[in-house]
Amino acid sequence: MVDTRHEYDRLAGLYLPIAAGVVLLVLVLVVGFAVRYRAGEEGAGRAPSRLASAPRAEALYVLALTAVAAFLLWRTFTVEARVDGAARARASVLVDVTAAKWHWTFAYPGAGIVVRGSDARRPTLVVPAGRAIGFRLASVDVIHAFWIPSRRFKRDATPGLPTRFTLVFPRTGTWPNGGECSEYCGLHHWQMRFDVRVVAPAAFAAWLRSGGTTVAGAAA
């Protein structure tokens, strides 16, 4: 099972310090050189250097940069294989997500439950903790995007192109506005959200059997 948030946090934990380090290095060098080599009073100080190239140093530097790029790509490809590869694995739970202007609909085909958002209330996505949840995402009108920030994952919902992915929700809890539409889809794009409710697997099974009514606030 691939925990997208865990994968993200580890990869970001590699990229961010490198990025911060590079910016800091640039800042130190720029400010340092500016101060160290600043022009003194008119006429005072040494003449500027006339050196205009250092081909060997620059070639070595390019090799170093290429090595950094190759390293980052290796880590990225490894993580991406896991995150995207998980979609092809079998999932124990299946949720059909349908995006439409401007509401989300969650259907649990096995149990015949449909949770539909409306102007009055956001829908709640109910999922069991600690299991691989398979999502099938589709749109009926324009491009939307399904984003659960706490899972560090989003996927576009493109009309005509249904897509599949797998997510794992490690801990139980309720996240109001835990899910958002992140592809601009018109006037009420900013209001197209959903709640996320992660329950224990037993409670989820009971919820399915009851037709989606035992967990308070989960029904349409």
Place this chain on the structure above:
Amino acid sequence: MSVAAGARPLPRPRRGVLGTLAATDHKALGAGLFVTAFAFFLAAGVLALLMRSELAQPGMQIVSTQGYDELFTLHGSTMFYLFATPIAMAAGVYLVPLQIGAARLAAPRLALASWWMVIAGGLIMWMGFLTEQGAADVGWYAYVPLSDMPNSPSVGTDYWIVGVILAALAAIALSACILATIVKLRAPGMTMLRLPVFAWTMIVSCLMVVTAFPALVVAMALLLWQRQLGHVYTLPSGPIDYQHLFWFFGHPVVYVVFFPFVGAVAEAIATFSGRRWFGYRPFVLSLLAFAALSMSVWGHHMFTTDSVENRYFSLTSTALLVPAGVEYFDALATMCRGRIRLDQPALLFALGFLVLFAIGGTTGIFVGSPPLDYHVTDSYFIVAHFHYTLFGGSVMGLFSAIYLWWPKVTGTLLRRSLGVWHFWLTVVGMNLTFFPMFFLGWNGMPRRVADYPPSSGWQPLNVVASAGAWLIALSLLVFLANVAVSLRRRVPAGPNPWGAQTLEWATSSPPPRENFPDPLPPVRSYAPLLDLREEAA
């Protein structure tokens, strides 16, 4: 010699304001296009201020949701199509003939017509605000099917498409003129590898315009057709086809508006360090590689569609760090053991560019990794990323260019101390506005939202960002005050007030109609005037 035997020097014209609007002199034309583009910059900035003021608090206080959607659409569109691309072309139109020792631009009437196409395109695009259903509200990239007629029936959207087509055609024509000028009209002795650094950055920008902007023209023409007659972007592949066409243009455009300002920054650093630009040949090669890569990364805007080969586009996107790194090496090496004039605004903006673009560039490598992009794309993180590259990069570089070349264009000097104030206000304002957005996006705030729930906890950082936006506005007022004061109480500038190195500084300020009435200095490198000084010393 810049004037062939048998031709007559052209008389200095008395054109008047009306004549300037139809001038074929590349200097008048370039200055006119520059002013037009800068005016659009200020207009798009006003839209940004409205947006930032709206977002400072939850709830809609200033505009409606529909109005907000029009604001962000026109803000992005104006910035890319009517400000950044035309101003990059304007810098090329003005400076390239001078830098290569030519008397004129090739095909000046085509360039003149292009200037008017930008004006017309801009007016038509903004005309949408005057219609009943308002201006286009589909976002600056107008994804299909959102931008199709059933979802966006407003005539403002059609006007927007026409405006974009005009602006894109203008950019293509201007790029062709600049490329033809470099091919045909270089002074004797100016081989390709003796072209100034700025001229090289214009070459790669113009190459990208002519090869990538046609994809935009096609995408927009097909969109217009789709809206009127249908059957173009049909499901299932239509929306993705549109994205391919659009982003094949949409990524190179950010480099088109970036490279000329890298060139300006390079000229400023070299000039105010008293050294020629370091590592010229690796730099030229890296520019070409950079431009080729930038045309090969467009799929990184589509990582979350599950319809492109993510690994390829991640490879090309991450590879960008190599040529970018070369540019930083050359910039720092130029400064090293120079005599740096830190009091000059042109240099300050160049240094600011180096630091702020580094933030934009490194976060760009971050989002070049698909698993990381899956979280932060389409959020305020990406808004922060691209504003660091576009504002911290291109706009800082633009101001470096303005402070550097103002004396050449106007024959006067800008006030130095006002320029320093302008710089610091910009740096503080820009960071206050955009740095908090990294955190907002990371925390889950999507982009293009007119409002957000109070329970999100996003308000404090939004307040900081909005305050920063007003500080940027203040910095621009300081700049405009500098311009006004400097034009009213003129301090005359000679041909080369900075001791700069390239040929445009070898003629009077401003240059006469034919650019170089006197014989050109010998061209033996990319810094001919520095060569003369170093030989004499």
Place this chain on the structure above:
Amino acid sequence: MGPMRRPGVVVLVWAAFLGVLATVLWAVFGEVDYLSVLMPAFAVALAGLIALGGAGQARRAARRALEAQPDPDVSWPAVLAAIALALALLGLEVGTFLIFVAGGLGLLALGGLVREWRAERRAVAEPPGPPAPTAATARRAERGAR
């Protein structure tokens, strides 16, 4: 690298970079989408054409002395041509009548441009002397004399 006299070389180097990257997309990662192959191919082909054109121009320019085409100082026909194009595109939205208006303006602009080209050709062919007067310079001279 030598002094690189031929600008076409630049474009070829760039097109070569681009071609390599596009080939990697197609060969290593498998063809993704017809557009993602078509568009880089178009870019490489266009770059090749520019390179060839640039090579030709550079040779011709090297043979001739640097041209000093006496451009007219102002060119309202060029402005009119731009406005005509804008109105024609706008006419697609606003109505066919505007397209006809734009067509008319475009013809006027074309006529004006042809007159300018003819005047330039005459000025270049003549032996050195005062520049051939165009209508605009003649009017200006008149006004200056008054």
